[in-house]
Amino acid sequence: MRISDTRNTRTPHEPVFIEDLALLRRRRTFKWQAGELTPDRICLGVAEMDLYAPDFLRETLDQAVRLGETGYGLCEAQEAACEKYLTEHHDAGLAGARCTTDVLTGLRTVLRLDLPPGSPVIVETPVYGDLLTVVREAGLVPLPVPLLRDAQGYRHDWAALADAARAGARGWFLCQPHNPVGRAWTAEEQSQAIALVLEHDLLLLANEVHIPLGLNRRLVSAFADPAVHRVRAYGFTSASKAFNIPGLKSATVYASDRSARALTEMPQSLLGRPGSLGAIATVACYEQGMDWLEALRAALADRVQQVLAELAGLPLAAEVGVPDATYLVWAEFPHGDDADRFGRALAESQVSVLPGAGFGDPGLAHCFRINAASHPAVLSEAFARIRAAL
Numbered sequence: 509m510r511i512s513d514t515r516n517t518r519t520p521h522e523p524v525f526i527e528d529l530a531l532l533r534r535r536r537t538f539k540w541q542a543g544e545l546t547p548d549r550i551c552l553g554v555a556e557m558d559l560y561a562p563d564f565l566r567e568t569l570d571q572a573v574r575l576g577e578t579g580y581g582l583c584e585a586q587e588a589a590c591e592k593y594l595t596e597h598h599d600a601g602l603a604g605a606r607c608t609t610d611v612l613t614g615l616r617t618v619l620r621l622d623l624p625p626g627s628p629v630i631v632e633t634p635v636y637g638d639l640l641t642v643v644r645e646a647g648l649v650p651l652p653v654p655l656l657r658d659a660q661g662y663r664h665d666w667a668a669l670a671d672a673a674r675a676g677a678r679g680w681f682l683c684q685p686h687n688p689v690g691r692a693w694t695a696e697e698q699s700q701a702i703a704l705v706l707e708h709d710l711l712l713l714a715n716e717v718h719i720p721l722g723l724n725r726r727l728v729s730a731f732a733d734p735a736v737h738r739v740r741a742y743g744f745t746s747a748s749k750a751f752n753i754p755g756l757k758s759a760t761v762y763a764s765d766r767s768a769r770a771l772t773e774m775p776q777s778l779l780g781r782p783g784s785l786g787a788i789a790t791v792a793c794y795e796q797g798m799d800w801l802e803a804l805r806a807a808l809a810d811r812v813q814q815v816l817a818e819l820a821g822l823p824l825a826a827e828v829g830v831p832d833a834t835y836l837v838w839a840e841f842p843h844g845d846d847a848d849r850f851g852r853a854l855a856e857s858q859v860s861v862l863p864g865a866g867f868g869d870p871g872l873a874h875c876f877r878i879n880a881a882s883h884p885a886v887l888s889e890a891f892a893r894i895r896a897a898l
């Protein structure tokens with residue numbers, strides 16, 4: 509069987525992508541069951557990677573399952589491992605960390621407990637759409653502020669952000685890196701963001717779920733600037749994206765000095781408690797996964813380049829930036845009926861990606877988010893079909 513064949517030919521740190529489409533379609537996950545009635549589908553949508561679990565993780569989970577460790581997770585070890593990871597790899601200085609089941613649960617809990625009902629919260633668009641949902645679920649109001657786009661790529665619109673703050677915004681999501689455009693903020697931009705938060709007494713929500721996935725550089729946490737401790741600030745991360753374990757439900761929330769006490773007092777019942785497999789896996793990722801992660805980042809940078817080259821080869825005028833981070837490619841087709849043609853070609857070729865209108869603004873219908881974390885042969889096959897359909 510292909511699973512064991514592939515395993516014999518590699519080193520323990522080498523990420524192995526799955527080439528066999530029939531095997532991928534058997535995966536009982538959100539990504540590969542999109543369009544489950546389409547037998548010949550290729551799924552490049554939801555942010556899961558088509559990877560085998562790395563050896564260290566498989567062994568850790570195997571042992572845990574053998575011992576019947578399918579209980580409630582222990583938070584302390586995960587919190588300590590996450591804090592050490594963020595300090596050593598992203599220069600963060602934290603004033604406390606707590607476990608939660610996932611980033612969205614952590615965000616919902618913090619928003620609900622830290623802001624008065626009805627408060628507007630700035631969300632820069634295009635954005636991972638569930639962030640808007642979470643703001644609403646917490647009884648608050650999302651205040652979309654579009655990112656600016658120029659020849660260099662996406663950046664913050666400082667004037668619009670200050671206007672939003674003056675108009676009554678009480679919180680701001682700062683996504684490092686920003687999903688879906690893949691922009692990683694520099695230390696200077698993060699400091700400028702914190703200065704704005706301080707000036708307007710906003711609640712800073714630093715969404716750092718993709719922070720391990722800088723492609724060619726190390727990303728800096730918002731908690732690297734000591735000034736963060738003068739504002740009410742929470743950060744959110746997880747091993748889920750970088751190690752492909754969102755199904756294990758384990759994430760970490762951390763705080764600035766000003767928010768440390770509030771974080772300590774947050775009921776675990778609202779944050780949720782990771783399952784033991786999630787907590788055990790997270791500790792293993794942070795403690796044993798760094799060589800694998802480095803190799804993965806290099807592989808993902810290649811996959812992203814492949815997708816960019818494939819897009820450039822289509823008979824359409826795609827505008828695509830090179831992401832600083834993540835394995836997600838944000839493709840825009842602003843001219844003529846290119847977006848419609850691309851959409852039709854996707855449907856005809858049974859290739860699914862995520863449509864742009866789900867990223868916080870119905871005006872993004874000419875955009876698509878393409879997940880590049882697949883085997884090169886799967887990506888080639890997907891684009892060959894799209895080209896043939898155009």
Ligand SMILES: Cc1ncc(COP(=O)(O)O)c(C=O)c1O
Binds near residue numbers: 555683746748
């Ligand atoms: C920016 C961003 N925030 C949050 C999430 C959701 O994270 P979780 O599954 O831990 O709730 C995702 C998932 O892709 C994401 O991209």
